[in-house]
Each structure stands twice: as C-alpha cells, then as structure tokens.
Amino acid sequence: MTSLLEIHNLHASIAGKEILKGIDLTIHAGEVHAIMGPNGAGKSTLSAVLTGNEQYEVTDGTVMLNGKDLLAMPAEQRAREGVFLSFQYPVEIPGVSMVNFMRTAVNEKRKYEGKEPLSSTEFLKMMREKRKMLNMADKLNNRSVNEGFSGGEKKKNEILQMAMLQPCLSILDETDSGLDIDALRIVAEGVNRLKTPQNASIVITHYQRLLDYIVPDFVHVLADGRIVKTGDKNLALELEKNGYAEFE
Amino acid sequence: MDTLSLNRGEVRNLVFVDEPDLDLHCMQEEDSVLRLFVFDFHSADNILHIDHKAPGCVTEIYHLAFLHGEDRVNLHTRMHHEIGEGISRQTVKFVLDDKSKGEFLGELVIKPDAQHVDAQQTNRNLILSKTATMRTRPQLEIYADDVKASHGATTGQLDDSALFYMQQRCIAPEQARKMLLRAFMEDVIAQLPDEQQREQLMVTIDRIIEQGQ
DSSP states (O other), X not given: OOOXXXXXXXXXXXXXXXXXXXXXXXXXXXXXXXXXXXXXXXXXXXXXXHHTOTTSEXXXXXXXXXXXXXXXXXXXXXXXXXXXXXXXXXXOEEEEEHHHHHHHHHHHHHHHTTOOOOOXXXXXXXXXXXXXXXXXXXXXXXXXXXXXXXXXXXHHHHHHHHHHHXXXXXXXXXXTTTOOHHHHHHHHHHHHHTOOTXXXXXXXXXXXXXXXXXXXXXXXXXXXXXXXXXXXXXXXXHHHHHOSGGGO | OEEEEEOTTOEEEEEEESOTTOEEEEEXXXXXXXXXXXXXXXXXXXXXXXXXXSTTOEEEEEEEEEEOTTOEEEEEEEEEEOSSSOEEEEEEEEEEOTTOEEEEEEEEEEOTTXXXXXXXXXXXXXXXXXXXXXXXXXXXXXXXXXXXXXXXEEEEOOOHHHHHHHHTTTOOHHHHHHHHHHHHHHHHHTTOSOHHHHHHHHHHHHHHHHHOO
C-alpha cells in the first residue's frame, strides 16, 4: 500500500527555537491519526509546517504527499493538492462574503486540477448540498467570513469548507476547543460523514473527548517535538486517565 | 469656499469624486440630513466644514482615498455641533501605496449648549508600502457634559493571518491581497445610495488594484 503522507525526520523552528525535533509519521488513505500531547509539545507547529506557514522554518527532513515534495510547494499549492487545515482559530475576513470566498477557493482548486470553473448556480447548488449533508443552516452564506460567528459557528464553518474542497488530507487542529457538546457532535459527525477510503485525517487534540466521536486508527503522543509513543484508540483513554506527566 | 444651507427637514446626498480642492461649508437647519461622500484617487486638499445650527440634524461623512505614486491627500473635517440633539458619523479610510501620503485632521466640536449629541469618528488606514505615510490627528473639543462622542483611529498593513488563511484555501497571495483590499474599500462604497455610482466606483477601484494608477 502506498502512503498518502510520509513525514521523515522533520525538524522545524520558529525565531531560532527548535520546536519539532525529528518527526516520523506515515499515513495511508482511509486512516484517522490522532496526535495528542501536552501544551507546547509542537502539535500546532506540526500543522503549521505541513500547511506552509512561513513563520516556521523547516531545518531538516522531508514530507511527501502522494509522492510529491510537499515542502517545496507554497501554501496555496499544498491546499490545491488536497491538504486542508481546520484552524484552531479561524480568521475573520471583514467584507469578504462566505460565498465569494468559497467560490474563489473551489474554482482555484478546480483550475489547478484542469477543470472548468463552477458557475454561480452550480456553486450555490453544491454549497446547499454540502450544508444539507452536514446539517448546517445557510444563514451564514452572505455574511463576511467568520465575522461575528460564534465559536461553534466558526468550527462548523471550517468543516463546511472541508466538505466543499474535498481534501485528501484533513488536519483538524484543536477543533474541539471552545465547543459545547452539541456543536462538538455536529462537527464530529460532519468529519465522519466526509471520511472515504481515499482520504485521511490528522486530529490534533489535547483531550480524549473528541475521540469518542471521531474514532482514530492510531494515536500518537507528541512530546517535546517528537512522537514518543504510538498506539490504538485505547492509548487516548490511558492518557485521559494518567495525564501527560510521564512524557513531560 | 462653497457654502451650502440645508433647510429644515431637507435630505441631501452629495458625492465628490477626485475633486482636487474641495472647500465646503455646510450649515444645517432643524432635522436636516446631510450625507457627504468624498472619494480621492489623486492628490487633493479637502476641507469639509459642517455646522449644526438647530436641533435634530444628522450628518454622515464618508471618505475614501486610494493613492499611488507620490500623491498626497489632506482631509480636514470640521464637525461643529453648535446645538444639541444632533448626530454625526464620520468614516474615513486611506489606502496608501508607493510613496503616497495621507493626512487626516478630524476636528469635532461640541459646544456647551449642545447636549445629547451623538458623535462618532472612525479612521482606518491601510499602508501597502514601506515608503507610504499616514498622519492622523483626531481633535475633539467637547464642552457639553451629557453627550456621546467616540473616535478611533487605526493604521496598519493587510492582515497576515487572513492572507495565510486564504492561501490555505487555495487562493494565491496576490489574489488574496486584492480581495482584502477590495473588501476594505467596498465597505465605504456600499454606503452610497445610488447603485450605478456604486458600480462605477467599484470598477474604478478594481482597475486601480489591477494596474496601479
């Protein structure tokens, strides 16, 4: 089985401080990987580095996505290749409507894939269908991106964008933070509904709670910039019980 | 200087596009409404002086300057509440590229007898190059004690976190930048009541974003 994502000996730093100290991780299509760990372990740095955030400097290692050198690509190209990040803190973009934003995003991806752009009607139809699939109301369509959205609305909106862009690799960065249990359930059901044998997810979380809803095939513990332990979903339950003390 | 009087209850919209030296003095009588729109894409020196002479007046000022090269725009607003029960709103935006310069002097005076005035002044500026400069001087003189008066001024660059967010959604930085700029300015243009004028101005803005001046 060929791998979807292959991370080898990844080192990264910010402002000269090394955060990732040699990450190795292989992900195959159809898999869900949870990455857990104490605060400051490098969880969010990993998602930032994979998506091409230029604040971080990769100092060593390789990352291959479907056999292509991911680290050589600018952020927008990684996204067009199918890497999607559900942001821990989705950014507000005043004055840019959700419809305009998403239509631009979807059509940029289609252009990259050599497909014709969607017309306005086709696009709105797609958005309606995805919203229906995810049980999300369309009242937010004409509002500015994330502006004035509640915490729950922002996270649901990330999952809607994921549905629209149909990524091969989704990274959910602390998607559960700031969510009440109802919003958490809607978000998790959305993620599960979008799962196919062709795509994969990385679920970054501090708590086990989200993994009750999105069941991982693998759980990795990230501590001090390295993956120090890998197990199945039971590892998450152990961590919930014993905390991260043994890894700090 | 052009002087203008608004009669009791009169409603007036005035739109100025690329008027190089606007010097307007406007006196408002009871319950009159003035909406003033000023758009500058080239150098200009503008003075807008508004007096509320009677109660119940409403003034809205919208100003947008989008400048390139060595263009320079000075905007001096003098919003004088001579008498109470009036409302004023000032929205002033500058977008400065290359070596352009912007200067905003926002004078807001609420006279001792002008109780229950509700006055707001907002100034937001985007600096697109290292060599462009903006100078903002809000000048509030408030002599009445039972009023609402607020002002806020921010000057900054395009939001890096918004640019990255858009890149993560497949949009190249150059296009993301254009979308953010457009949105920043559209917000002012959207206040124009006339649809045709709104469309024309957006065409102008899109052309300048694409080609520079």
